[in-house]
Amino acid sequence: MNEIINNRKKKVYEIISIVKLTSLLFCGIIIFNRFSRVVSYGYIDANDYLSMIPLGMSILVLALIYLVWVFFWTRKVKFSGIKWLQVIEDFIFILLFTVLIILSRAYISQYKLLFLFIIITATIQSKMRYGIIVAVISSSIVLTIDLIYAKGKIINNCFENDLILCGIFILTAWLLGYYVKIENEYIDKLSNLANIDGLTEVYNHRFFQDALKSILEKAKESKSSVSLILLDIDYFKHYNDLNGHQKGDDVLRQIGYILNNNVRKGDIVARYGGEEFVIILSNTDEKTSITVAERIRAEVENWEFEGEKNQPNGKITISVGVSTFPSKAKNEVELINSADDALYRAKFFNKNRVETYHSVLEELKKDIEEEHIDLITSIKTLISIINNKDRYTYGHIERVVMFAKLLANKLELTDEEKKTLKYGAYLHDIGKISIAEEILNKKMTLTNEEWEILKHHPANGANLINSVESLKEVIPLILYHHERYDGKGYPSQLKKEEIPYLSRVLTVVDSFDAMTSNRPYGHRKNYEEALLEIRRCSGTQFDPDIAEKFIEVVEENKDKFDNLVSFNEK
Template identity: 40%
Template sequence: MGGARKIYDYIRQPGYAYVVLVCLSGASLFVFNNIHSIVVYSLSDWVMIYAFVATVLILEYFTFRIPPEGNQQSMDSTIYLATVFIYGIQFSLFVLILSSIVKILYDRSMKWWKHPLNFAIYTIMITGAATSFELLGGKVGLFDIYQFHAYIISLVIYFFLNVSLVGVYYFLLYKGVLFEIIKSFLKDVVFAYLSTLLLSIVLVILINSSNTFGLFLFLVIGMLLSHAFRQLFKMYNEMSEKANTDQRTRLYSHSYFEEKLDEYMDQAKEKDSPLSLAMIDLDDFKKYNDAYGHPQGDRLLSFFGQLIKEACEPLDLFAARYGGEEFTIIMPGFENAAAKSFIDKLRKKTNDTWFEGVDVLPHGCISFSAGVIAIHKDTYDKSQLIDWADKALYTAKSKGKNTVCIYGEESELPQSLEQDINEIEQHIKIFLSKDVYTFKHSKRVFSYAVDMADVLALNEIDRRLLVLGALIHDIGKLEIPRDILNKKTKLTNEEWEIVKKHVQWGKEIVSVTEKFKDLVPLVELHHERYDGKGYPYELKNVEIPYLARVLCIIDSFDAMTTERPYQRTKSFLEALEELRSCAGTQFDPEIVDYFIQYIESKLPSRSAIGEEVS
């Protein structure tokens, strides 16, 4: 019963139902054309039958590709039509079934159900051509110029049935628009089809004049023409690929990206399936170009393009060079969370992949910023989608680069804060020349603080303090010597004591400006611990200001999950476990719960991405 049910479920699908219908129709026509008479073939007829079968099999070996993608054409139709015109429909179908049997025996690469489907399609086409030839007064045997109209209309019927049957097959199995599929056939392959069919008349004349030698001569001509068609379509594909490919990176070109994005969006809307777009920009590429020159910069672009291609090809994602050092990836089937996870993994792999001269870059490695946006019901055209992805990319760059942002997930700040934020950003930009990690860290902590202000429902005063304090909390690190600040190995006790002084140095820097003196508690106390084992004063519990306790959690979480080139760090899930285990000791347990809920709400589900987000 289970097997019967499975077969029933298959047949209910439009594509498989169509295959079954065509196979039954072809089998019925074959039986109908042969059941009323038994043909006895002479020895010379059998010689010709074997010769025709051999010719069909040889010509099928010399197939050539034609649109739509995956479709192939051979010159075997010439043989079937010629046998119809010379010997009649029964002879032609006999050659067909013998050829099909031999092909089933030696061609194990083709799916089993395609053999009866092909046999049925050829049977329908042969029957249609033979019937129209007979109805138009065509006489089987010698070629007659006065029957030329019958030959031509028979070829047209054969061609029409071929295009219709195969076109509907592609429409049902691979979806799309039937009219567009058939138009693709007519536009791109009509020359190949009609040339093949017209040659059937040439074969009739050759066989009538020279019998088997005429067939042999045609076989040679057919093999040469098949080879010529192969080369023609190979050249066509190469030219198309060249036109659609960016020669520098071997990714797709900007113009082809624009064309394909329309198609992907139409398919996503038609099937109600997810689709995401990522905009990627290499960080500080101009600095690399200025240092090493444009030829080396071009090599970096090519290298980065290969990294993108290797990541995208296994998942059938569409990657293109958008222009300059900007790239795009179209991700069918990806929601925002899964798309961000994929781009994040690509970003980390890029960070960890060495390339000549990257030490000149601020991050000490190849890095990029990216914006991600998923299509939804309000997305009305591709320009809007591109614009949203570009805005998310701009947000990623504004957060210190080498990060990925999803459009629309950044909380908006009150207008009154903008001037203060811009002023503080000018101060922390000094880190770009001394310690890019601290700059990026400050920007990320700031971003978390913006969201946590909403989560904790802070009033406007506390919101301002938390957001600005997060942005400037590490300003005291400007006083730490560069060799300690950028040291990659473990710090000595003396060096660690120097690092710990950054909170007091930060207090002194912030206190100078009357406008930001109220930020001192967050700058000075964000390393105090809930259990009293922090620094600089070993305060505990509620002795630590509430916002400083919030900032301590945000600061620690980002430090745990910060990705540095060539080093493994904690994943978000691992960092959340660390927060849980340290709640009540290092962190305020109540605030930890709020922060964990906030982070978990941002995490993609495992089913969406297949694994944990890092």
């Protein structure tokens, strides 16, 4: 829709350009009539050639005026005073027309109609009010010329004709301005139909994407912060199943109303998809955005929704994720992904809460030697590239980190082991940087050749961080997280205790998330089906003791895993 509107503006600017060019051509005719003298004998003397010099200079000046206009309007150069530029431009044209009318017999000049050109263009560019102002100024000039240059003469006919002409000036500005107003209102309605979600009356997903890109570009120029709030209605499927989709739609409408009434004018509220909403807060830091998010969360919790007493927690609630540009993300993709990660953690940890994005890499910076600190930036860049190539990998990494933390507590690992496991969970798929996007996102079964390429990613990842002494303990987790307990894994076919203990731990949580997530290939399982698979493969693919502990972790946190699969689908 924005492209259509921009194309329309371009066409309008082209029309205005033609109108002003036409007015300049008329000005050239007037100048020619004023400064050229053709003698009755059919030739032009030397003095006539000299008289052509002002003509050429005048035409050159007019051409320069036109070129300046084209530069600033048709090319839409960013200029903070563009309105004032138009006023100055219109003043120059009015002054030029006035001078030329005076030079062409003043009050009896037939070129007073020139003012119609500037009235038409001014009205189209700046609407009715400005057009009428220009029309009144033009009318005043015409009548003043009559009074000054026809003083003492019988001018009733000229004055009466010019009164009619002034009426035409004002009527033209009013009618054209009214038409422009109606057309703009019509375009606004069309824009709303294209950009507004019909159910919730907030912006739709497409408008959000365009707006976020534009807002971030401005933020980069002004070096300001932009925060993104991503929220999801808790147990919404449960509500729909009990109350029907019409009642569910009512909840969505009310959520949209609450959001619109808890943000500033100029903030963007959009429906992200299904029961998810998103808010763009310009010029807003993380602390302020968290305050806004918490206020919205509390407002929803305190709102009285019909049928909410049958919800698992007795209320309609929302989970909220917050991320901020540029402190937590460098572009729109990272900003959306990081807010999505924060939302996922809010959903996972009991729901009805606000979570802000927190990167494992920031923790890693504290533990790495100073000479290798630049590697963290490189690793973050690599992971961003992988995320762009393979959307599954991004969410997968963040979830594996969370699951690993839960299992680490259950296994009573030391603090150092927990830290190593966490870093390994975060970096275990970094070797996918060298895998082609076509293979990562292939929906059909991989060929033997493609599978062999994919199996190289553990070794590739280990090689990437091999030179960093601080990450030496993490390398085995990256290299061996696809080994199997029965020795049929890759890349080294290690078995049982030959596989490092933390690698065996990572294998379980990595496989669990792979089974319960949407992937380009294969069918996802719900968490109960995944647990059955882990129990079935205990002793073959997985260390039986670790597998049993992880099953206990999932069962002990059943409420956290309850909506896991449905949330992963989005």
